Amino acid sequence: MSPDILDEASEIWFGPQHVSAHGWATKLTLVGDYIVECDPNAGYFHRSAEKCLEFRNFRQGSMILERICMMEAFLAEYPYIAAVEKIVDLEVPERAKIMRTIMLEFNRIHSLQFWWGQFAGELGLFAMLLWPWVDREYTLDAFETLTGSRHTISYETPGGVKYDFTPTFLSKMEIALSRVKERMPVFEDMLAGSPTFRLRTEGVGHYTLKQALKWGLSGPNVKACGLPMDLRKDDPDPNLAYDMIDWEVPTIHNENHPGECDAFDRLLQRFKEIETSLDIIDKLLPLLPEGPIVDPKARAKANRLPEGEGYGRVEGTRGVTTVWLKTMEKAQTPWRAKIRGPCFASYYSLKHIVPGARFADFPAIFGSLDPYPGWWDR
Amino acid sequence: MSDAPGSASTVARAVINKYPDIESKPLDGNKVELIVPREKIREVVTMLDEEISDALPESMFGVDLTENKYELIYIFWSHEGKMLIQLRVQLEGETPEIESVCDIFPGLEWHERETHEMFGINFMHHPDLRPLLLPDELVGKFPMRKSFETDRSRMDETGLAAPRPRPKPGGESS
Amino acid sequence: MVGSLGGYEMQFDFFTWFGGLWDWIWGILLWFWGIIKWLVIWILDIINGIWALAAVPENFMFLFRAVVMPGLIFLLLALIFTVWFTRKIWARVQDRRGPTHLGKYGGYQLFADAVKLMAKETIIPDKAKRWMYRILPSLLLIIVLIPFAFIPWDPYWNIMGPPGQAFGDLSVSLVLIFALLTAVPVFSLLIGWVTGSKYSLIGGFRSANNQFASEIPMVISSVGPAMLAGSLSMYSIVAAQTSIWYIVLLPINFATFLVASIASVGTFPFDAPVADSEIIFGWRTELSGIYFTVVYFAEFAEQMLYSAIMVALFFGGFNGLPFLPGIVNFLIKWLVVYFIFTVVTSSFYRLRQDQIVHLCWKYLLPLSILNVVLVMFAIVYIPGLLPLVIGG
Numbered sequence: 035m036s037p038d039i040l041d042e043a044s045e046i047w048f049g050p051q052h053v054s055a056h057g058w059a060t061k062l063t064l065v066g067d068y069i070v071e072c073d074p075n076a077g078y079f080h081r082s083a084e085k086c087l088e089f090r091n092f093r094q095g096s097m098i099l100e101r102i103c104m105m106e107a108f109l110a111e112y113p114y115i116a117a118v119e120k121i122v123d124l125e126v127p128e129r130a131k132i133m134r135t136i137m138l139e140f141n142r143i144h145s146l147q148f149w150w151g152q153f154a155g156e157l158g159l160f161a162m163l164l165w166p167w168v169d170r171e172y173t174l175d176a177f178e179t180l181t182g183s184r185h186t187i188s189y190e191t192p193g194g195v196k197y198d199f200t201p202t203f204l205s206k207m208e209i210a211l212s213r214v215k216e217r218m219p220v221f222e223d224m225l226a227g228s229p230t231f232r233l234r235t236e237g238v239g240h241y242t243l244k245q246a247l248k249w250g251l252s253g254p255n256v257k258a259c260g261l262p263m264d265l266r267k268d269d270p271d272p273n274l275a276y277d278m279i280d281w282e283v284p285t286i287h288n289e290n291h292p293g294e295c296d297a298f299d300r301l302l303q304r305f306k307e308i309e310t311s312l313d314i315i316d317k318l319l320p321l322l323p324e325g326p327i328v329d330p331k332a333r334a335k336a337n338r339l340p341e342g343e344g345y346g347r348v349e350g351t352r353g354v355t356t357v358w359l360k361t362m363e364k365a366q367t368p369w370r371a372k373i374r375g376p377c378f379a380s381y382y383s384l385k386h387i388v389p390g391a392r393f394a395d396f397p398a399i400f401g402s403l404d405p406y407p408g409w410w411d412r
Numbered sequence: 413m414s415d416a417p418g419s420a421s422t423v424a425r426a427v428i429n430k431y432p433d434i435e436s437k438p439l440d441g442n443k444v445e446l447i448v449p450r451e452k453i454r455e456v457v458t459m460l461d462e463e464i465s466d467a468l469p470e471s472m473f474g475v476d477l478t479e480n481k482y483e484l485i486y487i488f489w490s491h492e493g494k495m496l497i498q499l500r501v502q503l504e505g506e507t508p509e510i511e512s513v514c515d516i517f518p519g520l521e522w523h524e525r526e527t528h529e530m531f532g533i534n535f536m537h538h539p540d541l542r543p544l545l546l547p548d549e550l551v552g553k554f555p556m557r558k559s560f561e562t563d564r565s566r567m568d569e570t571g572l573a574a575p576r577p578r579p580k581p582g583g584e585s586s
Numbered sequence: 587m588v589g590s591l592g593g594y595e596m597q598f599d600f601f602t603w604f605g606g607l608w609d610w611i612w613g614i615l616l617w618f619w620g621i622i623k624w625l626v627i628w629i630l631d632i633i634n635g636i637w638a639l640a641a642v643p644e645n646f647m648f649l650f651r652a653v654v655m656p657g658l659i660f661l662l663l664a665l666i667f668t669v670w671f672t673r674k675i676w677a678r679v680q681d682r683r684g685p686t687h688l689g690k691y692g693g694y695q696l697f698a699d700a701v702k703l704m705a706k707e708t709i710i711p712d713k714a715k716r717w718m719y720r721i722l723p724s725l726l727l728i729i730v731l732i733p734f735a736f737i738p739w740d741p742y743w744n745i746m747g748p749p750g751q752a753f754g755d756l757s758v759s760l761v762l763i764f765a766l767l768t769a770v771p772v773f774s775l776l777i778g779w780v781t782g783s784k785y786s787l788i789g790g791f792r793s794a795n796n797q798f799a800s801e802i803p804m805v806i807s808s809v810g811p812a813m814l815a816g817s818l819s820m821y822s823i824v825a826a827q828t829s830i831w832y833i834v835l836l837p838i839n840f841a842t843f844l845v846a847s848i849a850s851v852g853t854f855p856f857d858a859p860v861a862d863s864e865i866i867f868g869w870r871t872e873l874s875g876i877y878f879t880v881v882y883f884a885e886f887a888e889q890m891l892y893s894a895i896m897v898a899l900f901f902g903g904f905n906g907l908p909f910l911p912g913i914v915n916f917l918i919k920w921l922v923v924y925f926i927f928t929v930v931t932s933s934f935y936r937l938r939q940d941q942i943v944h945l946c947w948k949y950l951l952p953l954s955i956l957n958v959v960l961v962m963f964a965i966v967y968i969p970g971l972l973p974l975v976i977g978g
Contacts (some may be wrong), residue, residue, distance in 0.1 A: 046784050053866055067939070076522075077545040085556060158854060158861065158936025161680040168681055230855060230935040250469050250519025261466075263491040269441070345498075347489075354468075357484070360475060372485075374471040382522045393788070394864050394938040410522075411545060 043070060050078050054156050054397050057407035060384065064393060072388040074381050079411035087371035092336045095371065097188050098102030099357070102373065102408040104185040109143040109350045110384050111190055113357035114371075116336065118192045119273055121339050121361055124332045126150025126273040129325040130194035135275040136318050137180075137189060137349070139311040143214060144173045145351040146308050153297045153301070153401040154225060157234050162224055169217055172210040179203045182279050192336035194328025215312060218305070225301060235297035239387050239399035249386065250379030255403055257285045258295035258303035265349035279317040284310040297402035304404075307351075338364045352376040352404050375409025382410075418425035420444040420495035423463050427456060443496040450510055457486070457513045460497060464490045467497075472523035474531040476558045482508055482531060488518075503533060505528055512538040648753050656739045656913065661731060661887075668924070669696050669886050675928045677854040681769075700879055703744055709874035713782030722780065723877040726773045727884040730891065737894045738821045738911035740904050748821055760812060763820070763895065764805050767850070770888065771797035774852070774859060777881075778869030789868025792939050793852060793859035799946035800849030800856070806954040810836050810961045811899045812930035824903030831902040835964075839957045840900045842950050847892040848931055849946060853885070855934035856942050871916035893924040 042065070049059040057079045063071035078398045083102055087095050095118075096111035103110045112134070119126070126134075147166045155163030174184040180203045181187040181196075189195055225231055243259040256263050262283040284306035288299050288370040295303075347356040353376025360370040380403040388399055423435045424444040431452055437445045448456050452519040460467055468489045475483040484500040503510060512535040514521040522544060524535045529543040544550045553560060567574065595972035603773055606771030640646050651657055670685070670693060685692030735745045736759040746755040756762060771793050778790020812818050814835070833840050849856040860868035870881055897903060897919045904912030906919065937945065964971060 041414060044784065053862070077543075077547065080545040080547075082555065085562065089562075154935070158857070159932075160676075160933065161932060162935075164680045164682060200695060230937060233941055234935055234938065244466075245466050248518050250517075256582050261491065263468075266495050268491055271497075337452070354470060354489070356471060356487075358471070358487075370475045372471065372473040378522060379519050382519065386518070392938060392940070394858065394861065397864055 048396065054401075057411075058381070058405070062388075062393070062396070067325055067392050067394075069388055069391055069393060069396065072385050076381065076407075076410050079407040081309070081412065083412040084371055084373060087114075087373075088369070091366070092192060092339065094215045095368070096190060097186070099373065100188060101184055102375070102412055103286070103350075103406055104408075105406070106141050106145040107185055107187050108137050108189055109145070109348055109355065111188065112138065112281045112371075113346040113347045113355055114359070115190045115192055116271060116273065116348065117344035117359040118336055118339070118346075118355045120344035120346060121342040121359065122192070122335050124193050124330075124335065125329075125333075126194050127329060128325050131273055132278070132318050132322050133195050133327065134190060134200060134273070136315055136322075137195075138274070139314050139318075140176075140211075141306055142172070142351050143211075143213045144170060144177075144313050146304055147173065147214070149304065149351070149404050150221065150225070151403075154231075156401045157231065159224075162221075165217070165224075166221065168410075169210070169213050172206070172213050176203060176206040176210045177395050179206050179404075191328060191333065193330075193333035194326070196328070198327050208264050211312060211315065214308065218308065222305060226298075226305070232298060234395075234398055235248050235301065235402065236296045236383040238391065238395045239402055240291070240294050240296040241387055243295075245386070246383070248382040251353065251376075251383055252379070253349065253351070253376055254300060254303045254307055255295075255353065255380060257283070257307075258299040259293060260285055260287050260295075265347055265354055266328045269347065271348070275321075276314075276317060278321065279314065281310065281317065297398050300402045338366055340364070350376055352406070352409070353378065356408075373412055375406075375412065377405045377407075377409035381405050381407075420493070420497060423460070423493075423495065423497065427459055428461060430459065431455065439496075439498070441496075442494055443498065445498040445500060446501075447500045450503060453499070453501055454511050454513060454516075456499065457516050460488060461516050464493065464495075464497075465487070466490055466492050467517070469517040469519040469523075470496075472520050472527065474527045474533055474556070476531060476556065479534060480505060482528070482533060484510065484533065486513075507532050507534055509534045509536055511536050528583050530554060532557065609865070624649065644753070651743065651745050651786045651863040652735070653670045656743060657735075657745060658731075661734055664944060665883060665887055665890065666696050668890050669883070671924070672886065672889075672928055675925065676932055679929060681933045683827070703879040703882075703976050704876050706875040708877060709872075711782050711872050714872065715780040715782070718776070718780045722773055722777050723873060723884075724801065726770065726777070726956075727880045727887070729766055729769050730771065730884045730887045733766050733891055734887075734894070736763055736820050737891075737898055738824045738903050739916050741825070743911075743913055744821070746821060747819075748825065749819050755819045758818045759820045760808060760818045764801075764808070767888075767891075768801060769798070771852075772802075773849075774869050777873070781869070783872055785865045785867075786869050786871050788865050789859045789861075789871065791915070792865075793869055793937055795943060796849060796852055796856065796859055799943045800846050800950075803842060803946055803954045804846035804850055804949035806951070806958060807839055807846060808895075808899060809958050810839040813958070813961050813965060820898055824898050824905070827902040828905050831900065831905075833900040836900065836961070838953065839961075840896070842954045842957065843899070844927070844930070845947070846950055846954070847896070851885070851888050851892060853889065854931045855937050857936060858942060861936055889927065891923070893927050894918055897925075 037238060043063050044065075045061060045063050047059055048055055048062055050057065052059075059078060061073040061075060062069050063073075083098050086098055096114045098109040100107040114311045118124075147170045150166040151163045151170075154166075177187055180186050180339045181189050189197060220301070241259075243261055245257060246256050248307065252263065262285045264283040266274075266276045267283050284303065286299060286302050286306060288295065312356075325345060339361045342361055344359045344361075345356060347354060349355075354374070355376055356374040358370075358372040358374075359368045362369050383403070384400060384405075387403075388396060420442050421438060421444055424430040424438075424446060427446060428434050428436060433449060434452065434456065435447045437447070439445055446456065450569060468491070469486075470489045471485075473485055475485065477483060482503040484501040486501075488497045488499075489495075490497075501510065501556060510533065512524055514524055514535075521538070521540070523543040524538055527533055528535055528538075528541055529546050529551065535541065546555065564575075597647060612655070640649060653659065673695075674684040674692070685695035687696055688694040693786045710716055727823070736755065738744050738755070741748075745753075746759070747753055749755045749757055754772035774793035775790040778786040778788075778793065781787075811823055811832045814832060815823040817823065852859050858864075862868055865871070870878065873881055894916075901923065904916050906912075
């Protein structure tokens, strides 16, 4: 190891044993302080979920899905349920539709709180790692009251939901959401208003909208470029309640570089996402009717499915999350289940976004894209 | 280069007009499925890229219908037209081959890698066909094929000891 | 019997010979005994000599002050307290409590941590250069602890007394402290180099970069108080602050010194050399067991040292409430300054290395030079300033 290491390219593994690499490894080629090549490696988290789904019946399958990404467990298991419901053409009671939508948005808020903490912690301020996670405790408390478990909730089932809202849960949800609302200005100050944070994230990890779409990015990573591409509005699921209320897709418009976004824009975009989710929950709660939460006859249809193909999609926290199911006649398990995670595309896009940045920008870039290894490894 | 803000069927009609041997099947909503023969995949994908300005390559995967028959499904979504286009390609053989489309849509590069290692479908002219997800022991074994058993018939491959014999129902142990 | 061999009469009497042999052995034993006596007398002479030297009251008091109070033992106890204090402050800033289980408020946590760390296996990487790897962390701790000898805790209970007396403070002790502290980033670079891992090397280079950025503004900022006091000796600077503390006159100087010293220590927000989300732990990555303990303590000792220097240069050192002993004044001020130091450091995100260099060279360096120029003009042109600042 000699001093002219600074002039030659050296390879370094931002590897699986690293404080910021939670279950993935990337091979970076550095020249001096600049990254010239980035080769993301996947497979450290691969648990062959798709093969496992071929041996689980249609009520068990969603439990595998929720363990792929536990931070957004409700959002992760929903596409599977939606695909099953499409094959059998199930209609879900009204109360269940609204409950599902409320819990999906609540889960989105929880997943974004986790992301705040992780992103800020990777940039060096340990205090901002813990402050949002304190609020997460209230959210997880509410989840536990509703379903009995904090992360692996298995709340949805083909034909409806499993657990009803109790008054205890509603009061806990109220506490959790009011805490989020109270602390939003604090976090905006500590993140968007902090000069050192802006120094670390402005101008870092930028790409244009056209490139993003070609790479397959979706969700907040694309909305930050100014395009309001949101599956909740574009392709509203008939078994969810997004079309019952009036709401707007959160997008930010940056006058300095329209059509492009950098890490700071993606942060601002996720603030808006939380505001939108809070808004949706506020508008939906008064509309909750009395009634059954699941239709038992419909649910019984989900034991043996006819032959068909169903494609269930949901707008997850990180983008378009889909499950494609193919069933054979009178089957108890699917013939093929394909899970598409949004982070598959964002991890791949690191290959194109990162070269040219400094080594210390690497955590800022991948943190702002919100990668989670469960989605690309399954 | 018409930006069809209308329906998926408009795009499907445009494609079929150009390549008559493609069949189409409408799905519910603004979605259409095109059944594309193997040789025409690049032309169809190029045409989709031209017709739809903001096509998002959502997903690409394989399906193993047994007896050496495979299907490849490509799914594209457009926000502008709110339409979803699904392409279906039928493949046959022990190691089927098809041309890669990842220079048109870079997002499909890793989807093709994964399909290659899981099903054994070869993508010609792919820049980088290394295994993506599988550990070294399973490379080349194409785990997602239906012929890859996951029961105890492959126990000796794992190198683990044989399991203890289970007690028979009725109470006697073996 | 009287033997006769070949006609000659040999005068060989066995008993005479035997008696002579015994005398010979006895002589050798006496000779060894003489050597041992000589050794014991020599050692006793040396002990007598040292005792004669140490029994002289000033020398004995110097040894006592250097080793016990405010010397090595006091420093180690203060270091233990500092680590506990820091962990509690960090915890409260981060909305948690810190160590609470051991001892009433977690006081014994540090002993438990030290025992655990020292009992761990020390893993030395394959590619490391073994002997340098073993020596360098301890050298780091020693270099950080030495400047504590020059800090004026108290007018009498001080390791170095007023300049001019026996064991007086050196007339350039401020410069000596900075000279010693300059060695610290060199050790970081060396440890990063000899470890043989790429992450450590990157951390070591960043540490050397930090030194280039931060040491110059820090040293220039410390010239302000020295000019006002008219001397470069730490004791004299503190003794000159009897009428007014220099922070009242030089607030911006204090600010630049604070920022430059945070950058020099290498703690957040300037901890790019040990950025734990980018380069795992920088040059400290591969240290384990006793080496890590030593480096961990060295980091806190450096923070203590800078706080103590700031108290001495800007806050008046042992001057303060007249009814309290000087050292108690010093410790109270030191606690306050250390608290400010820790709270400031845990409130910012980590800056990138090139941003640190930009900050120090584009902002800190011109500000500190401006400070020095302003002080020069103030001394020459403001009447009445000089008697105010050079106190009794």
